[in-house]
Amino acid sequence: MAITKIHAVKVRLGDAINYIENPDKTDGQELISGYNTAPQTAVLDFSITAAMARKARNTSAKKQGNLAYHLIQSFSPDDAVTPELAHKLGRKLAMEFTDGKFEFVVATHINKDSIHNHIIINAVSFYDYKKLRTVPYRTAQQIRSISDRLCMESQLSVIKNPQQLGQLYPTYIQKKRTTSNRTEVRKKLNFCLERATNYAQFLQMAQELGISVCQRGKHMTYLPEGAGRAIRDTSLADTDKFTYTGLMERLEDNAAEQLFIRERIAKIFPSVSTFTDFIKQLQSEGVKARVKKQTGQLLYKAADLDGTWVPADALGDGFALAGLESAIKSKSGILDTNHSTSIAELYQDLTTNYPKSCDTSVRLTSRQICSAGKRGVLLQIHDSSGNPAKLMIDNSHIHTTPDGSVSADIGAAFSYDITYDDGTRGTIRGTDLIRQIDEENLTQPLSVSLTANQIMAMSLRGVTVHLPQYHIERLFIPERYVQRNVEQGSCAISLYPGWQYSYVPIGSEKTRKSISGAELAQSLGGVVQVGTSESSLARRVTNVERRAGIANAKELGKILSGMADSGLHFAADFDKQINTYHRKEMNLRNRIADLHAKNKTYAAVAHSLQVCKTYKSVWMAYVSQPQPYKETYYKENEAVLQTYSRAASQLDGMGISLGTEPEKVRQLVTETEGRIADLIAELEKVRKSNRAIQEDKEKVEQIQGS
Incomplete structure (x- = not known):
């Protein structure tokens, strides 16, 4: 298997690319290739894409952030990997990680015992001018997962017996219970970085959340309250996000984004009549808004700045959902910019406590x-x-x-x-x-009988369980996992021990929680014998079964009528229709993939046209130079001339005139994106229809069987 690492390139991009393209390490540069760029002119190509992105988004060079990302893929000496195969796997890794929307250079080094790839990826996409977004640890894990899968598909480091993997259960359980406080520190720092606009504000927020921030030399350290040892910035992320430089860049971006959003809201608010109208007008001004279902939190995003989602509370109480609705209702036209809730209270209210381990x-x-x-x-x-x-x-x-x-x-x-x-x-x-x-794997579920007082409601859709002694207000079990026995007047449910069952807890907190099937079965008391005291339950079971019989008859009639209209006469006939939908799904997926591939070509053409348009004057000056001065002029402008020549050659090979306006091709990219969105919507409709007919088939088989 290969070891993978990634880090940001913030300065001296040329030095990084020169290092990976060293002829002594790459078999005389035979093991170097580029995607939508030539390795020799990659620095210039990357900068051109960044400049075009700044022009499209109307941002300054000062805000460009990371120049590129340097990804390393190092293979084990035990793997039977050739330099050519390693290079091929490196290109596949880069292509899959970037989805083919970012320029990159791959160089395979063979000067050490372990063959390894160096991959430099542009931080800005030539496809849509968006930045390459990385998430601490998750990005590294994603890259590692892609690399591992590609290695296994190439039969590198494959184990014949899977039982040699992992470790024995008792050892693993002990390890599983040990958790690090880095996750909590990272969550709190991210919470602050979503809101703060300057360094002093960030320090204050972090302090309120129990984290002391200290700058020692070139490193930042973070000390959680009650911990004996501080955490260094570089150990919290696989990028420079939590370093001083990374913090300052993010805080500057936050200030610009929040100012932009405030100005746009102030511009439209006097004419807003409803919250829906507010969302619509705001989007026309280049600001998206959405409400998180779990917390009811309102978020804004400045699309033109390619920014992140900004929580409404960062702008002030008046920009949150309640404040907006109140201001719209009173027609005051003024939004409250004060912050009445402390950062610690916000963190408690808005943060979701995800499990720290696989459960x-x-x-x-x-x-x-x-x-x-x-x-x-x-x-x-x-x-x-x-x-x-x-x-x-x-x-x-x-x-x-x-x-x-x-x-x-x-x-x-x-x-x-x-x-x-x-x-x-x-x-x-x-x-x-x-x-x-x-x-x-046909895992056998637990069959648990219910008592009358455990059932809050019983319908044709399923059973709602009520367990106040375990703080469970209501927990729904779908009908397919419910067994009712009219003769015995009993109701039982099937619970899978490893499944998580969602429930609404008792009390003011209505955020849903979950409980495992094993815990739920234990809470229900296991198998319960039905006695005379369960007569009320027997009546409810009988009533539901009677209603189920009527509903089944109606449902069967409805389905049979639809079957007749569609030429379906037996349950097995559904398979033909299901296969038809599967073919439609596959066809739509292929069309979407084809359009994505074409659009990447269109974007690359637009990029090449822009290169030719930008550097045409340099090329014409070179062509017009007297022969004795040509060589000198070429050496002075070598990178630009090579870039122009490569772009012109690509366009000529595709039969595209150098005079074509790049914006026309860029417009074609936008239109194709719209067609892709339409096909994705159509694909979702086909999937829904497929699921519906599969459910109809199951109902017919179930009704016919009963």
Whole structure:
């Protein structure tokens, strides 16, 4: 397997590229290649893209931030990897990580025992002029996951027996209980960085959240309240986000973004009549707004500045949801800029406490495991629409149980990156992944009988459980996991031990929480014998079953009528329609992928046209030079002339006139993006129709069976 690292390049980009292109380390530069750039002119190409992005977004060079990102992929000496294969894997890694929207240079070094790739990626996209966004640790994990999967697909460091992975369960459990305070420190610092606009304000906010900030030499240190040791800035992120330089850049950006948003809101607010009208007018001014469902928090984003989401409370009480609605209702036209709530109270109210470790262990079988390597396992799974995809599970979350089976610890609340066969990426929720694996492996659920006082409501949709002694106000179990017995007057539910069940807690706090199936079964008291005291429950069961019978008849009639209209006569006939929808999905996915590929070509053409337009005068001056002076002029302007020549050659090879306006091609990129969005919406409709007909098939089979 390969080890991967990434760090930002903030200054001296030329030095970084010269280092990785060293002929002594790259077989005379034979193992160097570029994407949408020539390695020899990459510095100039990167700067041209950044300049075009600044022009498109109307920002200054002072705000450009990172110049590039330097990614290192180092292969194990034990791997049978050739320089050519290593270079190929490096290009695949860069292409997949950037989605082909950023220029990059790949150089494979063979001067050491371990072959390794150096990849320099432009920090700005030539495709849409957006910055390459990185998230501490998550970006590094994403890169590592892509690299591990590519290595395993190339049969590097593959283990024949997956049971050699991980560690024994008791050892793993002990390790799993040990957590670091870095996660909490990072959360608090990010909370401050979403709001602060200057260094003094950031220090004050951090202090209120229990973190002492100190600058020692070139490093920042962060000391959590009650901790004995401070944390260095570079150990909190895989970029320079929490260094002094990174902090100051983010704070400057925050100040500009907040000023921009305030000005736009002040401009439109006098004419706003409703909150919906406010959102609509604000979007026309280049500011997006959305409300987080979990907390009701209002967020703003200055699209033209390519900024991050700014919480409304950072602007003042009047810019939050309640303040806006009050001001609109009173028609005062004035928004309160005061901050009545402390940062500590805001953090308590708005921060979601995610689990610090993967909470559910699921058994893996040959149904899921494609291959196993030293760094983890590659799983074959399906997304929510049934499309096949691959998922890499890190070795730290794989362990062997005492009976010799392989298990994976998965966080129900986590989101996992998946990769489709065509190279595109998606995500799957941990809870969906757990359910999929359990159902594929035919894991047996626990059957738990319910008492009358545990049932809040019973309907054709399912059963709502009420457990006040465990602070559970209501917890819903879908009908497919409910078994009612009319003769015995009983109701039972199937609970999977490893699944997480969402519930509304008792009290003023209405944020949903979760409980595992094993804990829920224990809370319900296990299997309960139904006696005479359950007569009320028996009546409810009988009533629901009677209603279910009527509903089934109506539903069956409705479905049969639809079947007749569609030429479907048996439950098996649904398969034909389902296959048709699958083909439509595949066709739409292919069309979307084709348009994405074409649009990247259009964006590259627009970039080349802009290069030719910018440096045409230099080229014409070179051409017009008398022969004795040509060589001198070329040496003085070598990078520019090479860049122009390469761009012109590419355009000529594609049959595109050098006089074509770049903006016309850029407009084509925008129009194609609109077509892609339409196809994505159509794809979602087809998926919904496919899910609906699959549900109809299940209902027919269930009704026919009963």
